[in-house]
Amino acid sequence: MEWFESARALASAFGAxxxxxxxxxxxxxxxxxxxxxxxxxxxxxxGKSTLLERLAEQGIQGExxxxxxxxxxxxxxxxxxxxxxxxxxxxxQDHLFRADMAVLVIAATSPLSMEEEQELRFLRDTVxxxxxxxxxxxxxxxxxxxxxxxxxDIRDRVAExxxxxxxxxxxxxxxxxxxxxxxxxxxxxxxxxxxxxGLRLRRxxxxxCAELAELAAxxxxxxxxxTSAEQDRxxxxxxxxxxxxxxNTRIRGLQTRLEKSxxxxxxxxxxxxxxxxxxxxxxxxxxxxxxxxxxAWWQDDFDDQLHARLAEACxxxxxxxxxxxxxxxxxxxxxxxxxxxxxxxGVVQLAxxxxxxxxxxxxxRLPDLDHWRRLIVLVRPTVEGVARLVFAVMERRRGTESARxxxxxxxxxxxxxxxxxxxxxxxFADKRISDEExxxxxxxxxxxxxxxxxxxxxxxxxxxxLVRSTYDKLQQELESARLSWLLAEERELAAMTxxxxxxxxxxxxxxxxxxxxxxxxxxGMGSGIGNGEPT
Numbered sequence: 001m002e003w004f005e006s007a008r009a010l011a012s013a014f015g016a017x018x019x020x021x022x023x024x025x026x027x028x029x030x031x032x033x034x035x036x037x038x039x040x041x042x043x044x045x046x047g048k049s050t051l052l053e054r055l056a057e058q059g060i061q062g063e064x065x066x067x068x069x070x071x072x073x074x075x076x077x078x079x080x081x082x083x084x085x086x087x088x089x090x091x092x093q094d095h096l097f098r099a100d101m102a103v104l105v106i107a108a109t110s111p112l113s114m115e116e117e118q119e120l121r122f123l124r125d126t127v128x129x130x131x132x133x134x135x136x137x138x139x140x141x142x143x144x145x146x147x148x149x150x151x152x153d154i155r156d157r158v159a160e161x162x163x164x165x166x167x168x169x170x171x172x173x174x175x176x177x178x179x180x181x182x183x184x185x186x187x188x189x190x191x192x193x194x195x196x197x198g199l200r201l202r203r204x205x206x207x208x209c210a211e212l213a214e215l216a217a218x219x220x221x222x223x224x225x226x227t228s229a230e231q232d233r234x235x236x237x238x239x240x241x242x243x244x245x246x247x248n249t250r251i252r253g254l255q256t257r258l259e260k261s262x263x264x265x266x267x268x269x270x271x272x273x274x275x276x277x278x279x280x281x282x283x284x285x286x287x288x289x290x291x292x293x294x295x296a297w298w299q300d301d302f303d304d305q306l307h308a309r310l311a312e313a314c315x316x317x318x319x320x321x322x323x324x325x326x327x328x329x330x331x332x333x334x335x336x337x338x339x340x341x342x343x344x345x346g347v348v349q350l351a352x353x354x355x356x357x358x359x360x361x362x363x364x365r366l367p368d369l370d371h372w373r374r375l376i377v378l379v380r381p382t383v384e385g386v387a388r389l390v391f392a393v394m395e396r397r398r399g400t401e402s403a404r405x406x407x408x409x410x411x412x413x414x415x416x417x418x419x420x421x422x423x424x425x426x427x428f429a430d431k432r433i434s435d436e437e438x439x440x441x442x443x444x445x446x447x448x449x450x451x452x453x454x455x456x457x458x459x460x461x462x463x464x465x466l467v468r469s470t471y472d473k474l475q476q477e478l479e480s481a482r483l484s485w486l487l488a489e490e491r492e493l494a495a496m497t498x499x500x501x502x503x504x505x506x507x508x509x510x511x512x513x514x515x516x517x518x519x520x521x522x523x524g525m526g527s528g529i530g531n532g533e534p535t
Contacts, residue, residue, distance in 0.1 A: 010507065019215055023208065025097065030200060043115070043116070047137030055183065077089060103133045103135055106137070107138050124161065124162055127207075129203070133168060135168045138171070208518060209515050209518050212511045219511060223504035237496050284305065294440060294441050298448075332478070
């Protein structure tokens with residue numbers, strides 16, 4: 001049965017587990033359908049057991065078991081149509097869906113109810129029982145003049161369901177066993193029906209068509225839902241793409257702003273440090289002027305004083321710089337909160353900039369002042385020697401006595417000349433010493449200025465490089481967060497299109513075509529299924 005296998009495959013393509021199971025059950029029941037099967041069903045206290053006993057009296061003997069079974073007739077415990085057969089046990093449902101004949105027992109004292117009328121439709125349309133019979137029990141409990149009208153009313157209502165369903169009365173009195181004869185004859189007739197295998201096949205076909213109709217309804221609903229869902233997904237994808245593009249542009253803008261802040265902060269700290277060169281140099285030049293021995297101060301104290309002041313200034317500069325960076329990063333975090341949570345302040349930790357080691361010696365070559373100091377000591381002996389030389393010359397020219405008189409007369413002049421020469425030499429030497437010391441202080445002060453400028457330049461470069469390095473780390477962290485956010489958003493976008501839905505419209509079309517094909521095959525077998533026409 002190619003059409004049946006096609007139906008099973010189609011149910012699998014729909015992913016409809018309930019319809020798949022229903023087709024599996026229908027196939028199993030059809031394959032297990034050798035031999036005549038009949039069921040007797042009805043509401044409680046309708047006379048089902050009595051009917052089976054009457055049939056046994058008429059020669060239809062059954063097997064012993066937990067339930068009354070007379071030949072191939074099995075009594076069911078309830079109605080199949082109520083709640084889709086939920087009142088029946090699994091075994092009863094199996095009997096019902098394999099039945100070649102169904103006998104619905106109703107009571108004349110409570111004629112065809114809405115539930116029993118629903119049962120007839122269920123037996124014909126859903127189960128597809130080839131032969132259905134209605135028996136009316138306890139007819140002897142109704143007045144004879146009312147019985148015909150009652151039976152006519154029942155037959156009319158049954159005909160509204162299917163005109164081919166016979167209605168057979170059956171009294172409850174024990175001496176009327178022959179009243180079951182029409183039913184017995186009908187059972188025997190149906191058992192011997194040579195067209196029974198074809199009717200079973202039509203029942204399977206009808207059940208298959210019912211499941212295909214369910215599949216088509218499910219597919220139509222799924223197609224409508226999928227169309228609406230795809231519209232929603234498409235709108236969501238567009239919105240997410242727009243948000244993704246806007247967010248990426250926004251974050252890129254923040255990165256550009258961060259780069260500008262990095263350059264501005266580096267320039268600012270560089271300019272701030274550079275401005276302190278003159279102040280620090282002037283302060284240290286004053287120390288040169290105040291030092292008793294500027295060269296000793298330069299060699300022993302300058303480095304310590306310079307770096308002590310630089311350390312204090314660097315601490316202030318670094319703190320101001322860090323405060324400024326924390327402000328920038330805080331604004332950045334606030335701007336990024338819309339896109340992803342982030343904590344960037346951990347990277348804003350400025351270390352002290354590297355500086356030359358304390359105590360680095362700087363050699364300064366200065367002129368020697370000792371020869372000027374020796375000049376003062378040598379002036380008097382030199383002048384006295386010159387005077388003795390003059391006396392000797394004069395002695396040879398004037399004679400001894402006159403030379404002595406001349407020398408004695410010149411002693412006062414000699415002393416005056418010597419004192420004047422010594423005083424002049426001392427003044428000259430002191431002036432030269434003072435000039436040289438001033439010159440030495442200027443040289444050291446210039447060296448101080450050069451050293452301060454050089455150190456400040458190194459500190460400024462170090463702080464500016466530190467700022468750029470810190471901002472670079474911040475930029476790397478921001479870029480990593482941006483890429484992670486983009487990846488997560490793109491995954492969410494991919495998830496919206498990752499699993500395409502089945503083509504429900506195509507599946508519905510295939511279900512309709514297969515259902516029409518099966519109906520065409522059924523119509524080729526005969527003009528109907530059971531007592532009714534196929535739908």
